[in-house]
Amino acid sequence: EAHHLRNVYKPTNRIANTIKTAVARSPKILLTATPLQNSLLELYGLVSVIDNYAFGDLKSFKSRFSRLTGEDNFDDLKGRLKPICQRTLRRQVLEYIKYTNRIPITQEFYPTDDEQRLYNLVSDYLQSPTLYALPASQRQLMTLILRKLLASSTYAISATLEALAWRLEAIIDRHAPPPALFEEIISGNLETFDEVKEEWAEDNGNGASEEPSYTPEDLKLMGDEIRSLHDFHALATGIRKNSKGEVLLTALQKGFTLAQEKGAERKAVIFTESTRTQEYLKNLLDSTEYRGKVILFNGSNNDPQSREIYKKWLERHDGTDRVSGSRTADMRAALIDCFREEAEILIATEAGAEGINLQFCSLVVNYDLPWNPQRIEQRIGRCHRYGQKHDVVVVNFLNKKNAADQRVYQLLSEKFRLFEGVFGASDEVLGSIESGVDFERRIAQIYQGCRTEQEIQSAFDALQKEMESQIDETMNITRQRLLENFDEEVHEKLRVNLQESKQYLSRFEDWLWELTRYYLAPYADFSSDDHSFMLRRNPFPPEKIHPGPYRIGRNIEDANTYRVGHPLARRIIETCRSLLLPRRELTFHYSTNPKKISILEPLVNKAGWLSVINLTLSSFETEDRLLFCGLCDDGTELDEEACRRLFSLPAAEPTEIPTDDQAATRLTGIACTQESRILRENTERNAGFFDMEMGKLDKWADDIKNSLEIELKELDKEIKFRKTEAKKIPNLEEKVNAQRQIKELEKKRNTLRMNLYQAQDEVDARKDKLIEDIESRLKQKLERNGLFMIRWKII
Incomplete structure (x- = not known):
């Protein structure tokens, strides 16, 4: 639901700005089904959370992109978004996902005379030219809210009418309620109040203005309004059906x-x-x-029925990872489970x-x-x-x-x-x-x-x-x-990604299963049929890992969902990664393997040496690459893929062997060749990154400079307008005052002009600093870690 950050460009949105600052240096993925709800400025806000330099400041963005009238602006905006935004539409995935239909039913109804009378009275009231009960700064917003509540039910509108009367009575008694308290009453009834308020706010905000002073005539009219509101409230509460x-x-x-x-x-x-x-x-x-x-679901979920459902859900899932520890998240999960299974x-x-x-x-x-x-x-x-x-x-x-x-x-x-x-x-x-x-x-x-x-x-x-x-x-x-991208391009990517994702998922789950079976053999009982195991005791006592059933898969209700990110799996992987592996001879059994692996068939009844090195490459990003280096006894080098596939075969219990220095030297040479190729590929890729970042920073600098010039142009326009208006003034004293104001504006314009070049130089200096930062990140640092060396034999 990343669209909740969309108004981060507004200084008043403190939560979004706090989150943006907190995650500024972290890699981020924002997920939302509605990236563009109301205004392009929201897109500006979301993009800034990912990359602060994709666009200049807010003023330059508004100037350039608020109205996408020309194709040039449109293409520029789309080009800047392409590296950051990935959008997939329903129609693009119909080949893989079956979407069902929507069927509408319209249920007509006729309000009773009392309901219609209430609607007419409140509607006429809202159309009055002057209303004292609604804060002047929020008249439009509050009118919308009241109409929403009026259309919802008499129960929704009645309490709000009473709150309006109470607000007016407090003003007459000279102790006007704080706006926050009044808004609390409204938001308690309409949970989307804060969001609607933010959406309806103008760019300069519509904060609460100071309560005006009232004349005796105003106070008399307030009394009339209070009586009307009490009448409306009485009518609303009297309508039971x-x-x-x-x-x-x-x-x-x-x-x-x-x-x-x-x-x-x-x-x-x-x-x-x-x-x-x-x-x-x-x-x-x-x-x-x-x-x-029937059950309820809302922002608080604090009714007795919801609390009872939550209590039973906690008892049912005690000792499993279904319980997250967050009351809000667990309450929602409990209510949805109850709806699915019972209500x-x-x-x-x-x-x-x-x-x-x-x-x-x-x-x-x-x-x-x-x-x-x-x-x-x-x-x-x-x-x-x-x-x-x-x-x-x-x-x-x-x-x-x-x-x-x-x-x-x-x-x-x-x-x-x-x-x-x-x-x-x-x-x-x-x-x-x-x-x-x-x-x-x-x-x-x-x-x-x-x-x-x-x-x-x-x-x-x-x-x-x-x-x-x-x-x-x-x-x-x-x-x-x-x-969007073109449908054909999206279809092709989806087709490839779907297949690759399935293969990766299957491979990772298989690896996780085999590793877990190896490490937890003394601690658990395993069932290969459904990739499940029963953990008898905790293998890592300091950790909070509870015994019980675990299973690999999705949508699991009766066991802990076991996955690479599970605390138990993470500890097993970390422990196994740190093991020192001595030299051993492994005999791989191809003849008993049910699957045909073409790349390994020529190696049956052959033997040789193999080593695996972990290469950590730190530059623009940090990545680990495994170097598989292998050779046969006849001196033939093994294909990297053949080395990888070797480990998909079952192997006999290893036996310890002495080191072969000649083989070790050959394997080191193979590793150096692979390392050089990886470094070359990384350098080419980083050059592309650098060009892309340079292009982005050039545009960012142009945006900022453009913003500085916009202010100057606006001042020019203002001076021109003031001069035209000054000529129309007949009174000499007013004419002199107007000229004095124009002089002040001209002085401000001259100062801006003098500062413009300096400010533009500062922008270029900032850009140079950013480029230096990118250059330092592009310097490649290598770290090699030999994982193991084995003697291999395939039978």
Whole structure:
């Protein structure tokens, strides 16, 4: 979920900046399904975590890339991203991964008179020109939040209405509540509040402004607003049954029937944006045949049922590596296991459900619908993902008395194609809109600005026309093109990588299995059929390695998952690597080997010598290379691959032998030849690295210099504008003041001009220092470590 670092370019994002600083000198891989959610600036932020010198400063990036109008800018940006970003789309892996379909169900409902009255009253209230309850600096944001809660349920909106009234009463009593406390109430209901707040913030931030002073007239109007809010709250709390909630049971029955017809299990995930709505839905379903089959999943997971599930899960997995020690991670694992094995329905907030895999569930219910298409795609993607075996049924609710709701659903369904097909909202369509947040903002403006049905229809007609134009025009020049390679190139790489990965995986697992069997022979009982063993006692007492069942493989539930990175495996590998291996004669048995190895057949009934040296090469990166050096008794040198394959054969118990100095000298010569070849290849590769880094630093320096010149150009523009405006001023005193201000700006411009060349020289000096650093890293350092020398014989 690396996209959480996307706003690292904002100084106010302290968590992202702290992480960036902490991992600055470490090699990094950032994984995300949504690298480009709202703005190209987010891409700038993510790239800076990997490499601070891929682009200049923020000002130069905005100047050059904020509008990708020209192909030159587009190609430059794509070129800079290519070494850093690797993007693979669903359509590119269809040859290897079977993606199922999405099937939509629309559940219509009609609100009661009281529900409609509440909606109309709150909507009219939000459209008032002056509102005292909402912080002025966050009027747009808070209006959006209230509309989200209003559309979710009466339970979601009622507590917030009460909090608004409480805020106003506190202001009248001259002890205005701190903004943080008010926001805490909102975020407790809407878990995505902080994220939405950050997305809606302008570049210069929208921090809380100081509370203004109020006149007696203001205080009177505040009293009226408080009474209205209390009336709204009373109306909301008086509505015990929500029409949408009442048709949820019908929707679930339809969804389960369709999902089970497709062969799926009886599992459903219900998404809501509000924790209050989540509680309401849990109580509602617990009063039906679903009682005992429903669990909650949110950002805190602190309800009694979740705590009990967690407690039982810890008892069940005590003494295994399923327990990570992190309460948050283990609680999530416990709830997902419970949903998979016992419960039928998971009611989740999207903040809580981020990053979880629910491919065993094939019914998604959007109880309330976000206006940001990216968020909807992320919801459905919890279930409609790699590993899903069945078509995914997507249920949405539609208020038949709300014209705006119907038009939003039409846009999301028909234009974004979110709810049906193999791909849902394709990268091209989502990439064609300026941003998910901008789209959300446009819809919020329609809800806020239109009062009659005719105004609503006209506004949505205009938005739909604009959307069609955007999608059609940018389908081929979409910003997602920045992160894609040609399909043919991707297909070929995937084909090769898939095969190589399978071979590597199989080989590493075989090596790990054989090494573990050798070292743990006194400590464990082994079963070769399923690559499992029962560890009777800990071979490394100071370490916390618990006895019990272990198995190599994936998706293991009944044993510890044994892998190269497991603490037990790491200790075995470290211990075996440090062993001193004496000279021995090994007799390899080819005749009893079930597999044919063509490269070894000519060596049957022959003998010779073999040595293995570990070569550690430190330059741009540090890497270990194994040099396999072998020869036959007749003086023939062995192919490096033949030496490697020799160790895939079973061998008899070794016998100790004396050193053969002549053979040792020959093997050293072979090693020197291999070493020279490796050094030559490394030098050529490093030369390519150096050229690439030089090109990058040249562009970085140009970006920084460009940023300095931008400030100068902006000042020139400002001076020109002020001079034009000064000529229009009739009053002499005002004219003189205007000229004085212009003089100050001109003085600032002259200082900037004088400093520009010095600043540009400093940039070049910084670049030279970076180049020196790269040059020092490119110097090759060699370390040789002879691992062993053996006498070999193949029979």
